[in-house]
Amino acid sequence: MAGDQNVHGQSLLSVRNLTVTFTTDDGRFKAAEDICMDIGRGESVGLVGESGCGKSVTALGLTRLIPNPPGCIESGTVLFDGADIMSMDTAALRKIRGNAISMIFQEPLSALSPLHRIGRQLAEAVLLHRRISKKEAWRFAEDWLRKVGIPDAGERMHSYPYQLSGGMQQRVMIAMALMLEPALIIADEPTTALDVTTQAQIFDLTLRMKQNFTSLLLITHDMGVVWEMCERVIVMYASRIVETGSREAIFEHPAHPYTAGLLEAIPRLSRGRQRLKDIPGQVPSPFNYPKGCHFQARCPYAFERCRRETPPLFDCGGGQKSACFLMDKAKE
Numbered sequence: 001m002a003g004d005q006n007v008h009g010q011s012l013l014s015v016r017n018l019t020v021t022f023t024t025d026d027g028r029f030k031a032a033e034d035i036c037m038d039i040g041r042g043e044s045v046g047l048v049g050e051s052g053c054g055k056s057v058t059a060l061g062l063t064r065l066i067p068n069p070p071g072c073i074e075s076g077t078v079l080f081d082g083a084d085i086m087s088m089d090t091a092a093l094r095k096i097r098g099n100a101i102s103m104i105f106q107e108p109l110s111a112l113s114p115l116h117r118i119g120r121q122l123a124e125a126v127l128l129h130r131r132i133s134k135k136e137a138w139r140f141a142e143d144w145l146r147k148v149g150i151p152d153a154g155e156r157m158h159s160y161p162y163q164l165s166g167g168m169q170q171r172v173m174i175a176m177a178l179m180l181e182p183a184l185i186i187a188d189e190p191t192t193a194l195d196v197t198t199q200a201q202i203f204d205l206t207l208r209m210k211q212n213f214t215s216l217l218l219i220t221h222d223m224g225v226v227w228e229m230c231e232r233v234i235v236m237y238a239s240r241i242v243e244t245g246s247r248e249a250i251f252e253h254p255a256h257p258y259t260a261g262l263l264e265a266i267p268r269l270s271r272g273r274q275r276l277k278d279i280p281g282q283v284p285s286p287f288n289y290p291k292g293c294h295f296q297a298r299c300p301y302a303f304e305r306c307r308r309e310t311p312p313l314f315d316c317g318g319g320q321k322s323a324c325f326l327m328d329k330a331k332e
């Protein structure tokens with residue numbers, strides 16, 4: 001299956017047929033199945049879908065950060081700047097993760113050591129990748145704390161992570177991720193603990209980095225943020241990519257009934273006080289994904305073929321693709 005195309009020429013990141021499984025006491029299941037994606041240089045891509053559909057697993061899988069056990073990368077190739085991530089040795093991988101690819105996680109403490117002061121952690125990260133003096137590295141890091149909106153940055157450099165609030169910890173992690181000007185930022189719900197103004201500041205910083213050809217994979221539940229930040233959107237449902245396309249295509253003419261349902265659930269000012277529409281039904285447990293299309297039980301258009309076959313990503317034109325047999329019917 002071909003991956004989705006981007007408009008930025010040669011891909012910085014190219015993922016093909018990535019499948020991640022987990023083995024638990026209750027059995028084995030696929031948390032991400034046959035994932036294909038491309039991210040161009042300087043391109044920002046939003047990855048969306050309801051909770052549990054495999055967004056974080058996909059991000060962890062493509063950087064080989066899946067905990068093993070219980071997880072396992074069953075198959076797939078990942079090329080980053082032409083280098084094969086899946087066959088890379090640990091030293092090379094660590095170098096790429098700290099420098100060329102930055103990750104911002106949902107949980108800030110996972111990225112910060114509890115044992116060291118923030119200033120030391122940031123300055124050491126700078127020194128690892130830049131040939132500058134310790135003093136310059138310290139000042140550089142302090143500057144970044146200021147840029148992400150930390151008050152009294154000079155003093156905060158001497159704090160331990162536990163001495164900061166969740167929101168402040170998240171800002172430190174964001175400073176850590178952005179300051180080395182990575183080629184790719186993978187941000188998994190990066191601003192959940194932050195107030196709206198700070199969120200806007202952080203997104204503004206990230207957008208400015210884009211002008212230096214930094215690429216972005218942004219995982220979020222917030223379709224408004226996707227509209228603001230991303231040129232292309234990938235929609236996942238129950239472990240699979242179900243639709244991908246330009247921001248305009250996805251928002252203005254979604255092809256997959258699941259994408260349409262997600263968009264229906266966005267609050268719109270013009271709707272006044274009208275109640276938000278949920279997609280009826282629930283995401284199935286990964287142990288019980290049905291044969292055929294995973295969305296069939298919730299889909300108002302499901303027909304016999306959806307229960308029998310797995311829909312591939314059909315080309316809808318203009319770079320948009322949808323894993324829905326309705327697209328195939330349209331061509332018949």
Ligand SMILES: Nc1ncnc2c1ncn2[C@@H]1O[C@H](COP(=O)(O)OP(=O)(O)OP(=O)(O)O)[C@@H](O)[C@H]1O
Nearest residue numbers: 022031050051052053054055056057058067070286
């Ligand atoms: N370490 C793990 N062990 C077992 N199962 C896991 C583990 N991590 C993730 N999973 C399972 O894999 C599936 C995909 O999870 P994932 O965290 O990728 O969802 P998500 O789309 O990121 O959801 P959210 O929006 O809530 O962050 C879920 O069924 C989840 O329970």
Ligand SMILES: [Mg+2]
Nearest residue numbers: 055056057188
């Ligand atoms: Mg997640």
